[in-house]
Amino acid sequence: MTDVLAVADHRRGDLRDVSLELLTAGRELADASGGDLHAAVISGDTDEFAEKLNREGVDAIHTVDNGEEFNHDVYVQAVEALVTDLDAEFLVTPNSVNGLDYAPAVASRLGRPYVSDAVGLDYDDGTLEVTREMYGSKVETTVEVEDGPFVVSIRGAEWPAAEDIGDAEVSAFDFAPDEDAIRSTVNGFEEVGGGDVDISEADFLVSIGRGIEEEENIELIEELAEVTGATLSSSRPIVDNGWLPKNRQVGQSGKQVTPDVYLAIGISGAVQHVAGMKGADTIVAINTDPNAPIFDIADYGIVGDLFDVVPELIEQFGGDPPSV
Amino acid sequence: MKVLVTVKEVATVEDDFEISGTEIEDTYLDYDLNEWDDYAVEEGVQLAEAGDDVEVVAVTIGPERAEETIRMALAKGADRAVRVWDDAIEDVELLDVETKARLLGAVVEDEDPDLVLSGVQANDDSFGATGVALAEDVGFAWAAVVNALDTEKVLDEGVASVHRELEGGVEELTDVELPAVLTIQTGINEPRYASLRGIRQAQSKEIKPQSLDDLGLDAGVVESSLDITAMYEPETESEAQYFEGDAADQAGALADVLRDKGVVGE
Structure with a gap:
């Protein structure tokens, strides 16, 4: 019992990036425990996915053919069967929206604690140490789990993708789901966030977060965008509040943007937001909290109150700041 | 129809804080729903x-202090509440998802709801797992990260027709049989503020305390092989160049950068 099972994530015909990162995290655990690394891919074009998962360090790939798209009722059954059949000591899943939809249930079935959203993993002599954040990234913690099997999900973009081509053995896993236990039906997908503006095309984004405090205050940033020719975008809470439409949202569940300049105003820089904008050439952050994680990825920073700085900035470009 | 809503009182941390051992010192924590x-x-x-005839019951795991938070749920319209607590829970970190799922599961068995609504995650420990583990434990169907629910279909057809918010602006359209647990994503609706009348009414609504014994559970349910062994502030990786001075100085320096990058249009 030293083997590692990593379960790939895919959607609508594409293997998601985190799948190859899982292989890196999984390989590290396998090296630490002296076991093999198994990868599994469930549903979809499993042959094509298996080929993409066949990277250096992977010992075996298991395919489960069952429908095209993710269904958690199928995944829970298949993953439980795989862990049991392989006698795996580690189950590593992505901390993706679909990962959230099956991994806790698998852990529960296995009667094992589940540790989610790992940013670091360390295994030594029967104990797994998981590094994870709490309180919205304000602190990091080490969570220790005694005795396997261990069930852990990893955060995307924390481990590098496994790269070189491997020579794993690919085999079809003999599995038929209990159809009576399938109580959810996926009927399709919907793209959201279309509309008048495509923020992913903008060269200069002025983006607002919780720091704007009130809907009326957005006028101030609209004026800044107006005088600088920037496009207005935002972090999630602004859209959740209904203050800006969904097509303005930058982040994991919104748009990925890569402007020349991204000016983050009153945005703390939660990991879900950063996932959507870290590809910007130049990042500027204005925030009252000097410890806000946004400064970790910023090229330029202003520790200060946006309600003091932004009016000055508007005047710099010949505008007339509205009073808010 | 009965709807059970799981609620948690969580701590948010002030900008400046101190860690003592594996906890943030209580003076730097603010508690809220x-x-x-x-x-x-x-x-x-x-x-x-x-x-017609839909009862909403809020359930929480928390000490007496949490009654203030659960009263907010009552003030916003929940009919009554259940608060699970026990000396045996007091002594553990309550980090293990399975522990929380079993405690809530005992309440589900007791209340027998048609639908359980649970937040996707809590903003303190952010495990994002309790709702799904709960569904598995009590044998309910489930859907995670729901950002739209067809109310009419729930009421008329007994089906939870939901959108699951996937990454990258894509939503999955899924039907789930009842009874079910749905984990609710922010933005699904616009939460109301409690009205003065609601706050007044909440004072007379029932908050039923439930111990492990009341729920037919023994102390073993809170045992866990999970342990927080260290807590620290992440090392800052900032390589940012900071603009100093007053707001006018800072804005001036930033304006220079923006002009230099050539992004400011006319």
């Missing part, structure tokens, strides 16, 4: 307003 749960409560109350 978990943001995701606020949306779950609203969704439950909206179901009650749209249907």
